[in-house]
Amino acid sequence: MQNKNDVKLHPKLTLQLFTSEKCFGPGVALILEKVKEHSSLRSAASEINMSYSKAWTIVKRAQKHLGFDLLVSKTGGADGGGATLTKEGERLLSEFRQCEKELNEICALKYEEHFSFIKDISKLE
C-alpha cells in the first residue's frame, strides 16, 4: 500500500487469433508492419531486437495455421533480396489493427463502468 504509482490504473486488452494454438497476435502484427516499412524481414526483425530466424519461425507458424501466406520474398528466398506482404497479409494486418482499435474504444467505456469504484477505495494517492 505504500507505493505511489506514477501511472494511473488503466486497462490493457490483447487480441489474439487461435486455432489449436496461437497463430496471430500483436507480435506477428508488429513484424508485418516492420516488413512493410523496411521491405525486408531481416531488417524488420533487427529493429524489434528479434533474431531473423525467430521472426521467420513466427511468420511461418502463423501462415501454417491461417492457411495462407503473409509474406512473399522478392528475390532469392525469404532471406534474399527482401520481403513484402501478400495481399492477404495486408488485409489481415489492417483488419487486425482496426479490430484492436474498436475493441480498445469499447474497453475504455467498459473500464469506467466496471472499475471506477477502485478510485474511491484505493489508498494510493
Place this chain on the structure above:
Amino acid sequence: MQNKNDVKLHPKLTLQLFTSEKCFGPGVALILEKVKEHSSLRSAASEINMSYSKAWTIVKRAQKHLGFDLLVSKTGGADGGGATLTKEGERLLSEFRQCEKELNEICALKYEEHFSFIKDISKLE
C-alpha cells in the same frame, strides 16, 4: 499449408489492469476464485500447480498496485488458518469477470465483421 487444424480459428481476448506494471489479470482472478472455493491460499495455489510463495507474491503485487487488500487471512497470517476475499476483492473479481464476459461477447461480433474473409481464402480444410 499442409496441416489440417482440429480447432477452428477463433479470437481470444485478454483483459489486464496495469499501472506502471501489470497488477490484475486472469491469473490473479483465478487465484482469487480458488481461494473462495478452498478458503485457503495454499490449497488455491496447489490446485493450479503454483507454489504458495508465487501465488502470494502475485496477490501482494496486485494489492500494492491497486491500493487495497484482496485477501484477508483468517487466523495466524496468510500462511496460517486460511484466507478469504475482502469485500473489495470480491467486488473486483466480480467486475473483472463481468467485464471480460461483455468484452468477449462484443469480440465475437467484431471477429465476424473483421475476420470472416479468412475462411474464403484459407487453404485449410
